[in-house]
Amino acid sequence: MSTEISLHNTPLADEHVALGAKMVGFGGWNMPLQYESILAEWDYNRKTASIFDCSHMGEFLIKGDAVSSGLDNIVTQTIVDMPLNACRYGAMLNDEGGIIDDLIVYRKAQEEWMIVVNAANIEKNARHFRAHLNSHATFEDISFKTAKLDLQGPMSRDILKVLAPGIEALAYYTFGHFQISGIPCLISRTGYTGELGFEIYAPWEKCKEIWKTILKNATVKPTGLGVRDVLRVEVCYSLYGHELDETISPLEAGLDKFLDGKKGFIGRQALTQRHCKRSIGFISSLSRKSPRAGNKIFDANSKEIGIITSGTFSPGLGIGIGIGLMDRPLMETGNTVFFGDDKNKAEARIAKRPFYKHGSLKS
Amino acid sequence: MEIEENFLYTKEHEWVSIEDNVATMGITDYAQEALGDVTYVELPEEETEVEQFEQFVSVESVKAASDIFAPMSGRVVEINRKLEDNPALINKDCYGKGWIAKIEVSDMDESTNLMSAEEYRNYLESLS
Numbered sequence: 001m002s003t004e005i006s007l008h009n010t011p012l013a014d015e016h017v018a019l020g021a022k023m024v025g026f027g028g029w030n031m032p033l034q035y036e037s038i039l040a041e042w043d044y045n046r047k048t049a050s051i052f053d054c055s056h057m058g059e060f061l062i063k064g065d066a067v068s069s070g071l072d073n074i075v076t077q078t079i080v081d082m083p084l085n086a087c088r089y090g091a092m093l094n095d096e097g098g099i100i101d102d103l104i105v106y107r108k109a110q111e112e113w114m115i116v117v118n119a120a121n122i123e124k125n126a127r128h129f130r131a132h133l134n135s136h137a138t139f140e141d142i143s144f145k146t147a148k149l150d151l152q153g154p155m156s157r158d159i160l161k162v163l164a165p166g167i168e169a170l171a172y173y174t175f176g177h178f179q180i181s182g183i184p185c186l187i188s189r190t191g192y193t194g195e196l197g198f199e200i201y202a203p204w205e206k207c208k209e210i211w212k213t214i215l216k217n218a219t220v221k222p223t224g225l226g227v228r229d230v231l232r233v234e235v236c237y238s239l240y241g242h243e244l245d246e247t248i249s250p251l252e253a254g255l256d257k258f259l260d261g262k263k264g265f266i267g268r269q270a271l272t273q274r275h276c277k278r279s280i281g282f283i284s285s286l287s288r289k290s291p292r293a294g295n296k297i298f299d300a301n302s303k304e305i306g307i308i309t310s311g312t313f314s315p316g317l318g319i320g321i322g323i324g325l326m327d328r329p330l331m332e333t334g335n336t337v338f339f340g341d342d343k344n345k346a347e348a349r350i351a352k353r354p355f356y357k358h359g360s361l362k363s
Numbered sequence: 364m365e366i367e368e369n370f371l372y373t374k375e376h377e378w379v380s381i382e383d384n385v386a387t388m389g390i391t392d393y394a395q396e397a398l399g400d401v402t403y404v405e406l407p408e409e410e411t412e413v414e415q416f417e418q419f420v421s422v423e424s425v426k427a428a429s430d431i432f433a434p435m436s437g438r439v440v441e442i443n444r445k446l447e448d449n450p451a452l453i454n455k456d457c458y459g460k461g462w463i464a465k466i467e468v469s470d471m472d473e474s475t476n477l478m479s480a481e482e483y484r485n486y487l488e489s490l491s
Binding site (some may be wrong): 288315 | 399400402403405423424425426427428450451454
């Protein structure tokens, strides 16, 4: 019995249970961890197609001019020149230059923006936007009205184009408006697995119908958050609460290219004054033994040089892999490091991103 | 939930089968299912001396590591090297091919500290 206080349910909670999912609390939500073995779900996602319930994530609708609304000053990425129907990844920072959340901006119209954020940060982010947007802008938290299903895997396009004709023309990091069974959806070619895939945003109360419609195709399997984390670590995507948090600067987190150097934004001033002592790095174990979040990282002389922020066994590589924050200067690819604690250390090498190089993402 | 009738069990979900002076051990069906896919087993070296209920093996699943405890005191005389390349044996056949280690028992009386199959069955029921 879960002792978490009032977890939110997505529209699919009973569907997951009916499909045999092991449910867990995540970011305040009751979510499916896995339906079958995580390794089996991994294999299916990388070779065929999986569907994830990501309705727990947050969505905001902002109307107003990019600059005069204040939006441009809040998010770190360039948005003024975004074409319509484009998506851009970036972040928003606190006054000290730490990361409040990472997010994706969708430009729906000249003055209409959808911001997609992490589930655990919905309330905090909404407060931040409301505090910093001008009276020119309108802000609506549509998180509880908007369900999201991620269809990911090399066969995702072939499967989805039958249900939502036209999605096959979507370029990477763009979106459009489609219908599935007559239900209007916003579908973007984005995702968190490193495979070809799509995120389907649908009205909350219609989510179940879309989920069931997609699963009518026996080629699609429902997939949980457990494997989602393995997939994203394999392609070195960061996760809030691990590689990103309010104490970590985007420069430490390797988000340099998502910072617009030509504009002001909250936290920018602090970044110029903050001494960047650590850097995100990637390590691959020499064996099946895997680094775990919280493990210390040591150099070849057993000197402590960092901490693992995310770690997992990689089914794709057959070894353990980890993401960590390490003291600068950056270590070279191939350098020997160790992970573990003061008593038990396992050997690894500094790796280059991504660990898993065979994803279908850009297909 | 599978349980072998002739084995003995620990509260930490290890099983042990004692023949002559040697105790073969592994983890139970309950444990392997709770762990999920086993990805790595850290086996002790042969000749290691162990004490009953002391941690001596580490088993990792995709997302976590678990300690495994010696069901009897003694000396590790054999380890299942097949687990090095095929740790999934623990999931597929936890009472058979997924055995973990054999211990030469130093004190047979310690078996009174273990549960019979029926006691373990009742114990599992009390957990749910």
